[in-house]
Amino acid sequence: MGKIGIFFGTDTGRTRLVAKQIAKKLGDAAATPVNIGRTTLADFLALDCLIVGSPTLGDGELPGESTGLTQPSWEEFLPQLAGADLSGKTIAIFGLGDQKKYPDEFVDAIGILHDAFVAGGARVVGRWPTAGYEFNASQAVDGEHFLGLAIDQHHQGLLTEQRIDAWLEIIKPALLP
Numbered sequence: 001m002g003k004i005g006i007f008f009g010t011d012t013g014r015t016r017l018v019a020k021q022i023a024k025k026l027g028d029a030a031a032t033p034v035n036i037g038r039t040t041l042a043d044f045l046a047l048d049c050l051i052v053g054s055p056t057l058g059d060g061e062l063p064g065e066s067t068g069l070t071q072p073s074w075e076e077f078l079p080q081l082a083g084a085d086l087s088g089k090t091i092a093i094f095g096l097g098d099q100k101k102y103p104d105e106f107v108d109a110i111g112i113l114h115d116a117f118v119a120g121g122a123r124v125v126g127r128w129p130t131a132g133y134e135f136n137a138s139q140a141v142d143g144e145h146f147l148g149l150a151i152d153q154h155h156q157g158l159l160t161e162q163r164i165d166a167w168l169e170i171i172k173p174a175l176l177p
Helices: 014-029 041-045 074-081 108-119 157-175
Strands: 005-008 049-055 090-096 123-125 149-151
Touching: 005 014, 014 049, 014 090, 014 157, 041 074, 049 108, 049 157, 074 108, 090 108, 090 157, 108 123, 123 157, 149 157
Parallel strands: 005 049, 049 090, 090 123, 090 149
Antiparallel strands: none
């Protein structure tokens, strides 16, 4: 069994910190988290089980050079996945957002990543209830669930650890067969 790959998009550092928290909680089962802008498509595709994370920037955008970052991130990496065969891969997604400042695009990045991975044939796991959040709209919502773990470090930071713990219990059976 290979390790679970953990990849995160860049932001002010909060997404990296959440990725590190997740890796620490998974212990030896997880690889060291890697900034998606510093990996290759081959390294990403070499893994069968992945946890990926991203902040949602501005008006529902993935982080990348067009959003003012000085290094590549998900915006530059996702086009490389177009046409890639992701069948056989199991992917769990977490996203960071601000439900008060950006209530109309809260954690949209989860939805954007989800759609890209599903289009490639990946199995995406880790749906998370929308209960307990206050926002208007999100590309990451399907019914009463987010398509991954939603984190709001700005307004609900005290809930982050317990949310991560509960989410890991949901995704571990799929990622650690």
